[in-house]
Amino acid sequence: MTESAKPDATVFVKPTATYRLQLTPDFGFDQAAELVGYLTELGVSHLYLSPILQAVPASLHGYDVTDHSRVREEFGGVTGLRRLAGEGMPLVVDIVPNHMTVPVPESDNARLWEVLRDGPESGSARWFDIDWSSGKVAMPVLGGDTDVDAEVVPDGEVLRYYDHEFPVRQGSGGRLDDQFYRLVPWRESPGYRRFFDVSSLIGLRVEDREVFEATHEVILSLVAEGVVAGLRVDHPDGLADPRGYLARLRERAPVWTVAEKILIDDERLPADWQCDGTTGYDALNMVTRLFVDPAGAAPLIDTFVRQTAFPADYDVVRYEAKKQVLTQFFGGEVERLTREVPELREAMVELLAAMTVYRAYAVPGEEPPARTVALIRSAAAAAARHADPEAVARAADLVLSGPAETVTRFQQTCGPVMAKGVEDTALYRWYPLACLNEVGGEPDRFGVSPGEFHRFCAGLPPHTMTTLSTHDTKRSEDVRARLSVLSELPGEWAEAVAGWSAQVSFDPKLDYFAWQNLMAAWPISVERFSDYLYKAAREAKTSISWMAPDAAYEKGVRDFAARAIDVCGPSVAAFTERLDRYARVNSLGQKLVQLMMPGIPDVYQGSETTDFSLVDPDNRRPVDFAYRRSLLTAPGGDSWDAAKILVTRSALRLRARLDHELPYIPIEADQAAGREHTIAFARGNRAVAVATRFPAGLAKRGGWGPETLTLPPGRWREVLTGIQHTGRIPLAHLLGRYPVALLERD
Structure with a gap:
């Protein structure tokens, strides 16, 4: 790559909508290029890519960077990236300033290798946030009962421990005690700052200007060249000075930039962070809660406590x-x-x-x-x-x-x-209603009112990202859409769970969690379900953990998963089928709201149709784009998938015609019942979005009845159906074909 220069900010256009793709060794730049025509037809303006710099060759996510000087070879290298950019859809890329990987073998990270060999005086020592107080950096790689002297084998200028390898300090004679590192058991803390508790990811010191320049040289060059038009910054909270980092990044790359900042409740992004907003977990959690009936809180908590004893x-x-x-x-x-x-x-x-x-x-x-x-x-x-x-x-x-x-x-x-x-x-551990258990979520906050949601939207930066599903969400948006219905049917849910639990049980701390996710992700294979439960049990740390595995418990988890599907599968399927008439309403409603609320909407790969995925790696499985393309090229039909892709395409295309800074204007239905069961807002005088809330409750009261909604002045075309409207409209008419309405002013 050539030396980067500061690009002309005027050549970069902010997105109207992004589409996130997870690149893998089997799905690289050329495969992404084949989707540009489809995504253009869908209404996307920018293609949003997972990390593109060289990572561990087999990595399926790319956050384990090994070399900042190269675009990842498995994806097609810089040539393939330029070819993708040449397809005409601007690219947003995910960058990872907080950490690199400690690969196996360790020699695959040249910078780290130099530090391990030459110690704190090495040229690369300033790269890593290492604790040199003892003169050595602790490397947690040893197994349980390791005899270090017997199992660490000298091999020329390298010391080998199984698949690990470490450099020999000059003049040390290969003696382990004389190196700049010490090998410690894998459960011990490393001698460096890491990403969360992941010792295989070592913290970088990007607050150092030399480190910033070296780790960002390729990305800044691609921005200067016009290949990259936007940035997503991974985990800024790990940085020593995120404010200073974002200021430096904005100076060198004045493009649309969002930060993966998790905000809790009414927390807002600091005004002095020079970026356009967050990656959208704050919006995700607000939209999810909008479709959760707070009346279900007490009975659902009662069921949870009774089933789990938490x-x-x-x-x-x-x-x-x-x-x-x-x-x-x-x-x-x-x-x-x-x-x-x-x-x-x-x-x-x-x-x-x-x-x-x-x-x-x-x-x-x-x-x-x-x-x-x-x-x-x-x-x-x-x-x-x-x-x-x-x-x-x-x-x-x-x-x-x-x-x-x-x-x-x-x-x-x-x-x-x-x-x-x-x-x-x-x-x-605490999951009375698991759709609330999202990154940045508060599982004890059941629902928000339309008024609370309107106030939240009024404070959103116009170019922040909004989303419903990501590569890191614990459940996809449609899994959450199903779960949110349980807030309206807590009694029926409690009865169903009691019946299933009477037939199949394993661990009370896990079983109720399992039933929620089995129902919400149905249909699901035994393999996917058991893998998910095994990960969930390890995360909960009540019976096993990543640090304390238990083969017998793991077998119990997998046996439970198989028996739950075999014995209770037909009943779970019947319950889910009954639920889906309401979950479909929630799915389309939350999609329309997210795509039309303030911000830049992102669509995670495949979620333009229904997707019932669980936490990674389940949500990073290959997507059937041929199926989705067929729905887009031959629209019609009443299936959930057909309706969802219609809503997605219609909203994205309309957003492309709107100014992102159009004001957000709340709209209320004319009667109290209508206000309870709708969320509606205008974007300036150009567009109106209306969605149904609490569909099970609406059905119980017999539908919309005489409730109406008054549109802003003017003539309005409902985009999904083509019907013209003006003035006061019966909600039964406006929402007769679909449970949502998207109107554009003629």
Whole structure:
């Protein structure tokens, strides 16, 4: 690649809509190029790609980067990427500034190899966030009862341990004790900052300008060349200075940029982060809750507690889960954080456990913002119930305005503890209604009102990303659409689960979780279902975990999955079929709302039709694009798939004709019953979106009856049906063919 230059920002156009593709060794740039015509017809403006830099050759996700100087060979290299860009659809790429991989063999990462060989004085030492306090970096690779001296084998300039290999320090004579690294058991914390608790991903120091330039040279060159027109920044919370990083990135690459920032509840992206918004989990969770009936909360929690014996209070489960991961996984991070104040270790642990967000936005040397102070003080008040209040107060002062190392390390540790303690533990333990258990979600917050949703949309940046499904969602949007119906039918659901559990049972902490996901992902193979449950059990950490596997329990999980499908499959299928008349309404409604609300809508691969996928790797399976192309080229029919692709195409094409900064204007139905069962809004005076809420309840009350909705002044064409409307319209007429309506002003 040639040296990058600052591109002319005027040549880049912000997307009207993106489409995310997961590239794999079997699905590279040439295969993506074959979809450009289809995606153009669908109404997408930009193609959004998973990471494109060289990663572990067999990687199916690309976040395990090994070499920043090359576009990934398995995808077709830079030549294939340019060929894809030449198809005419601008490209958005996912970049990974926080970490690289520690591959096996380790020699596949040249920068890391140099550091392991030459130590802290090596030219690449500044690349990695390594703890050199002991003079050696701990590498957690050893098995349980390893005799290191016997099993580490010298081989010229390399030391080998099974498939691992490590360089020999010059002049060391190949003696293991004389290297710049020490090999430790795989369960121990590494001697470097890592991604969450994944020791095979080593933290980068992109706050260093030289490291930034080296790790971004190819990406910046591609932007300057016009090959790349937008960026998605992975995990900015892991960075020492995300604000500074985004400012530098914006200066060098003034293109549309979104950050994978997980926001909780009413948290908003900091105004001084120079990006266009988030990757859309905040929008996803609000849209999901919009279709959840809050009246189902109490009975669903009762059923959950009765089936699992977990506490009814989510806060208790969340706290216990965060404390568990802090003890089991983050001892090294806590030790590094409290090295200068070891007497505050317990207080700091409790402060981390009490944090309710992924980052508090304190910056070393700056007066912390009022909201940051409020966040930390609130966490300190909660932490003081479990540790010495004076020590907690001191710890809070340090993370607000103490030494730069303490302020930064605390910020970088909050995210991993939230991710592992909440996303990957508590959300697998507390699941009265699993559609609420999404990244950034709050499973005890059942539903939002239209008014709350309208206020949320009014505050969204116009070019932030919105989404319903991603490569990281725990359940696809249509799985969640089915689950949300349970909030309207809690009694029928409880009865169904009781019947299934009486026939097949295994572990009360897992069974109820299994029934929800079996129903919502139906039909599903035994292999997919058992793989999912096995991962869920390990994430929950109540019986087994990734650190403590149990072959007998694993066999029990797989036997349960097979018996659940064999014995209860017909009953599960019948329940799901009954549910789907309502789930279809939720699916189309949430799709229309997401595509028409403020922001840049993203469509995850395949989700223009129904997709009943679970967490990765299930949601990264190959997509049948031939089937979807056939629906697009021969529209019609009343199937769920046909309706969903019609809604998707119609909304995306309409969005392409609209200004993204058109105001968001709430619309209410004319009668109270209509207001309860609809969500409606206008985008300026150009478009109106209307969706049905709580379809099971609507059916119970006999349908729309005389309820009406008054359109804004003018003549309006309903895009899905072609029917013209004006003024006050009966909802039974407006929503007679489809449970949603999309209107464009003539």
